[in-house]
Amino acid sequence: MSSQLSQSDNATATLSRAGKYLTFFLAGEEYGLEILKVSEIIGMQPITRVPRMPEFVRGVINLRGKVIPITDLRSKFGMDGESGESCIIVVQMKGVQTGIVVDRVSEVVAIAEADIEDAPTFGAGIRTEFLLGIGKAGGRVKLLLDIDKVLATSEIAALEAAQAHAD
Numbered sequence: 001m002s003s004q005l006s007q008s009d010n011a012t013a014t015l016s017r018a019g020k021y022l023t024f025f026l027a028g029e030e031y032g033l034e035i036l037k038v039s040e041i042i043g044m045q046p047i048t049r050v051p052r053m054p055e056f057v058r059g060v061i062n063l064r065g066k067v068i069p070i071t072d073l074r075s076k077f078g079m080d081g082e083s084g085e086s087c088i089i090v091v092q093m094k095g096v097q098t099g100i101v102v103d104r105v106s107e108v109v110a111i112a113e114a115d116i117e118d119a120p121t122f123g124a125g126i127r128t129e130f131l132l133g134i135g136k137a138g139g140r141v142k143l144l145l146d147i148d149k150v151l152a153t154s155e156i157a158a159l160e161a162a163q164a165h166a167d
Contacts, residue, residue: 017113020036021033021109022035023109024089025104027080032144032145033089035108037148041089042087043088047060047070048060053161057069058072063099073101086103088101089105093151109137109138109142119131119134130149131145
């Protein structure tokens with residue numbers, strides 16, 4: 001009976017992946033975020049550096065009177081370079097409002113459960129726990145991010161510290 005419960009729980013977790021995703025590009029690859037996690041998309045603006053933050057934390061911005069930390073996903077994922085078209089997607093991540101820098105935003109797409117596959121396992125040392133899965137839409141593959149898992153708990157604490165330091 002317990003195996004039936006776990007299969008049911010897995011089915012529920014799997015079904016929750018279907019939905020609308022905001023897609024964006026990083027280093028030529030297309031990623032997606034659950035649209036419900038996205039607050040807004042803004043253009044690049046001056047970012048104030050905060051001392052002693054991890055390399056991927058660019059700093060903070062003032063967004064209509066609220067200070068929010070900015071994370072550079074290229075840096076977080078170990079990607080080189082920077083796009084001239086960069087913009088910021090403001091998201092809710094584990095209760096913290098933060099901005100993530102991406103190369104450019106693409107579109108909002110609805111992806112059915114049948115079009116989402118589990119992230120492949122690449123072996124020891126390759127971390128894929130931040131992926132909800134691999135989505136297929138419009139003839140292209142999109143890496144669907146679980147934004148709550150992109151940053152570890154200690155990294156969320158660093159973002160909160162950056163926000164508090166700037167206040």
